[in-house]
Amino acid sequence: MSWDERQRAMLAEMGFRLPARAVEAVAADEPDVAVIERPPVAAPAPVISRPTVAAPAPRIAPALPTTFTDLDTPALREAVATCRACGLCEQRRNAVYGNGAVQRAQWLVVTDPPDDADDAAGQAMGGDAGRLLDRMLLAAGQRRTGDQPTAFVTPIVKCRPPRGRAPQPAELDACEAVLARQVALLQPRLVLALGMQAARRLTGLAEPLGKLRGRVHAWRGLPLVVTYHPAYLLRSPADKAGAWDDLCLARASAES
Ligand code: SF4
Structure with missing residues (x-):
């Protein structure tokens, strides 16, 4: 994922600051989101599993009227x-x-x-x-x-x-x-x-x-x-x- 000026500005407004390593990656047009370091937060960071699609929800969708x-x-x-x-x-x-x-x-x-x-x-x-x-x-x-x-x-x-x-x-x-x-x-x-x-x-x-x-x-x-x-x-x-x-x-x- 590359980061343009607007996205970086929006991240800042969300309360994030891209670390120097990520900014360097932007300059080099490095596309990997994994280089983005998250800012320190009070709570421990949750473990995020990557896109594995979960089993289908058990609920049966109602028929459309x-x-x-x-x-x-x-x-x-x-x-x-x-x-x-x-x-x-x-x-x-x-x-x-x-x-x-x-x-x-x-x-x-x-x-x-x-x-x-x-x-x-x-x-x-x-x-x-x-x-x-x-x-x-x-x-x-x-x-x-x-x-x-x-x-x-x-x-x-x-x-x-x-x-x-x-x-x-x-x-x-x-x-x-x-x-x-x-x-x-x-x-x-x-x-x-x-x-x-x-x-x-x-x-x-x-x-x-x-x-x-x-x-x-x-x-x-x-x-x-x-x-x-x-x-x-x-x-x-x-x-x-x-x-x-x-x-x-x-x-x-x-x-x-
Ligand atoms: S009245 Fe109609 S639009 Fe409003 S919540 Fe019920 S189904 Fe949805």
Whole structure:
């Protein structure tokens, strides 16, 4: 992996400083991510296993309801805005379809459910957490804004659960039909799950987030990598080192 000025700047904004050896490698156009030394962190660095695809998740994906299967992007956006396929429609202010790449996406970023600000704005991942996410994506060579966005960011359920509770299985089942249609339209090379609820749903595994990180899962035939939610990283900056490991794993998986 080579590092351009923007990526190095984004890494710095994430709280990283490339060591001198890595900078020399950049100057020599040395492409190996392994030369990047991580900065010292308070917690011991986790052992990251390289991209070995885990066994398929045991969960059986629900069949898609016919209401979404044939829709193009504008029609799907409109359908989501007025969707009443599960009870989460009752208290939402706005459904959050997602934003980023318009037609094809290299990365599909699936987050935990919308928070109060997302629900008010109808936009995915705004505020400080959204800005950190954008810097993380840029550091990994992706972008969800600008002239040519390459990543699309969307929540695991499009409507905010009341009082921020976890979505129930029936609600997740209903909204996975929307997510599956988004995948069909965007045709991403990789799925990145941000946060516990997105990670557990997509992996089908009820394990702590720490145990879901560091390996490549499979979801609907796509490589799936799990990492921390940016809102968590704002509260726990020491874990940015682990998030960077996850982004490197995601990038390697998308390119393999
Ligand atoms: S959460 Fe998803 S399935 Fe449920 S009403 Fe909102 S858009 Fe429809």
